[in-house]
Each structure stands twice: as structure tokens, then as C-alpha cells.
Amino acid sequence: QSVLTQPPSVSGAPGQRVTISCTGTSFNIGAGYDVHWYQQVPGTAPKLLISDYTNRPSGVPDRFSGSKSGTSASLAISGLQAEDEADYYCQSFDSSLSGVVFGGGTKLTVL
Amino acid sequence: QVQLQQWGAGLLKPSETLSLTCAVYGGSFSDFYWSWIRQPPGKGLEWIGESNHSGSTNYNPSLNSRVTISVDTSKNQLSLKVTSVTAADTAVYYCARGARRFGYADYWGQGTPVTVSS
Numbered sequence: 001q002s003v004l005t006q007p008p009s010v011s012g013a014p015g016q017r018v019t020i021s022c023t024g025t026s027f028n029i030g031a032g033y034d035v036h037w038y039q040q041v042p043g044t045a046p047k048l049l050i051s052d053y054t055n056r057p058s059g060v061p062d063r064f065s066g067s068k069s070g071t072s073a074s075l076a077i078s079g080l081q082a083e084d085e086a087d088y089y090c091q092s093f094d095s096s097l098s099g100v101v102f103g104g105g106t107k108l109t110v111l
Numbered sequence: 112q113v114q115l116q117q118w119g120a121g122l123l124k125p126s127e128t129l130s131l132t133c134a135v136y137g138g139s140f141s142d143f144y145w146s147w148i149r150q151p152p153g154k155g156l157e158w159i160g161e162s163n164h165s166g167s168t169n170y171n172p173s174l175n176s177r178v179t180i181s182v183d184t185s186k187n188q189l190s191l192k193v194t195s196v197t198a199a200d201t202a203v204y205y206c207a208r209g210a211r212r213f214g215y216a217d218y219w220g221q222g223t224p225v226t227v228s229s
Contacts, residue, residue, distance in 0.1 A: 002155060036215035038156075045205055045219040046156065057217065089156055093213045099171050100146075100158035100213050 003028065004090050004103035011109040017078040020106045022090030023071065028101060030071035033093040037066055037075045040087045040105075049088070050075060077108070085110045113138040115220035117206050119191075123227045129193040133206030133220050134186070140164055144209035145189040146216055147180060149202040157202075161209055162189060169213065196227045 005023040012018040022035060029035055035053050038046035048057050050066040053073060065076045073092075077084055090103040119131035135145070141164040149157050160170035162180045170178050179192045193200060203224045207216035 034215075038216075045222050046216075047219075048215060048217050051210070051215045051217070091156075091215065097172055099169065100161075102156040102158065105155040 002104035003094055003097065003101040004092060006088075006090060006103035006106045008104070009107045009109065011111055012077075012080045013111045014080055014082065016080050017076060018080060018108065019077075020075045020088050020090075020108070022073045022075070022092075022103050024073075024092060024094075025071060027096040028071075028092045028094040029068065029073055031095055033095070035066070035068060035073035036091045037064075038089045038091065039084075040089065042087070046089065080110055082110050084108060113208065113218045115206050115208065115218055117204075117220040117223050119204075119223050119225070121223065121225055123196050123200075123225065125197050125227060125229055126195055127227075129191070129196050129200060129204075129225055129227075131191045131204055131206070131223055131225075132188055133190070134188045135208070136187070138208075138218075140182075140184060140187045144212055144214065145180075145182060146207045146209045147189075147191045147204060148207055148216070149204045150222075151199075151202040159191065159193075159204075161212070163212070198227050201225065201227050 037050040039049045040046040094101045114136040117133040144161045146161040147159040162168045203222045206220040208218040
């Protein structure tokens with residue numbers, strides 16, 4: 001059981017917009033700790049997609065955006081492309097565990 | 112350009128000690144935290160712990176008693192040791208650069224698969 005909860009899978013057609021949620025508690029997201037997002041193509045290392053809720057590293061398309069609401073965070077991907085098919089993970093800090101925690105991951109399928 | 116290159120033994124027997132090393136090329140070694148993260152087959156990411164350049168460490172409480180992360184600033188390298196391994200330690204192990212304490216990882220190593228089997 002992951003500390004941060006993500007849906008196991010989401011899907012969308014090319015060109016559509018999808019969102020991936022990351023639900024936490026008052027010990028992590030709800031406490032105001034930053035949330036970060038990674039994209040992982042199977043067989044490769046994760047790649048930083050969004051840092052500190054909304055910041056995109058250089059080279060990440062603006063089709064990817066992050067947001068926060070209460071004890072949850074979301075990753076939105078607009079203009080879905082076939083190359084977006086991957087696993088996505090959220091990350092934060094948990095004060096009750098005094099450490100970094102990840103969501104269980106969401107597999108995005110582009111139909 | 113920052114690159115992380117990691118290596119270590121890929122096949123261990125139960126009760127042995129896992130030992131991995133990660134070399135950092137490019138960028139500053141002293142301005143960041145250096146992490147180890149693992150991923151069991153078919154599963155999600157698990158944070159193992161981190162160290163800064165001066166050896167100040169933070170560990171996942173669930174692994175704390177078996178894990179040691181150390182740095183060698185003369186070589187810009189970090190190391191991971193996990194004692195008394197079991198099949199549950201079978202995973203791909205990644206080293207990564209953390210932007211700050213408990214922060215996000217902006218550069219990752221290529222990953223080292225480790226299998227624990229008798």
C-alpha cells in the first residue's frame with residue numbers, strides 16, 4: 001500500500017486531455033509538502049516531469065501541467081500523443097514517516 | 112551535462128550484502144543530495160535514502176537498520192550497502208540527484224538490476 005494513492009490506470013485517445021490524481025493525507029500533501037511527478041517508460045529510468053507542483057524542467061512540453069487541491073495533486077496531459085504512453089508517479093515528503101514517499105504509479109494508455 | 116553511472120553485483124544469495132556505487136559526472140557534487148531509489152519487478156518506486164556531500168544521511172525507516180549510504184567527495188561517488196538481503200530486496204536500484212533534502216530527483220542513473228536468489 002503506497003502512502004500516496006494514484007489510480008492504477010488511465011487512458012485517452014490521441015489529442016485528448018487526461019488527468020492523473022495523487023491523493024495524500026495531512027502528513028504529506030495536506031501539510032503543504034511539495035509534490036513532484038515522474039514519467040517512466042518501461043525498461044528505463046524515471047524522468048522528472050513536474051517539480052514543486054507546477055514547475056516544468058527545461059525540455060518538458062507545456063502539454064504537461066500540475067496542480068494541487070487540499071490533500072491531492074493532479075497531473076494533466078493535454079493533446080495526448082502516442083509517446084506519452086508510460087507509467088507516471090507522484091512523490092512527496094511524509095512527516096509521519098520522516099521520508100520521501102511515492103504514489104503507486106499510474107499506467108497511461110494512449111488508445 | 113550531468114550523468115550518473117552506476118554499477119555493482121547483480122546476483123546475490125540471501126543473507127549477503129548488496130553493494131552498489133554511483134559515479135557523478137558534471138555539475139556540482141556538493142550542492143545536492145544524492146539518493147538511492149529502488150523498484151521491485153512490476154512494482155512502483157521506493158525511496159531508500161539520501162546523503163549530502165558531508166555525509167548527512169536520511170533513510171527510509173522501513174530499511175534503516177540494514178542500509179548505509181556513503182559518499183566519496185574525492186571521486187564524486189556515492190555508495191549503497193544493504194545487509195542481510197532477502198528475495199524482497201530484488202529490484203532495479205537507481206541512484207539519483209536530489210535538488211534538496213527530501214526533494215525531487217532531477218538526474219537518474221541507468222539503474223542496476225539486483226536479484227536475490229538461493
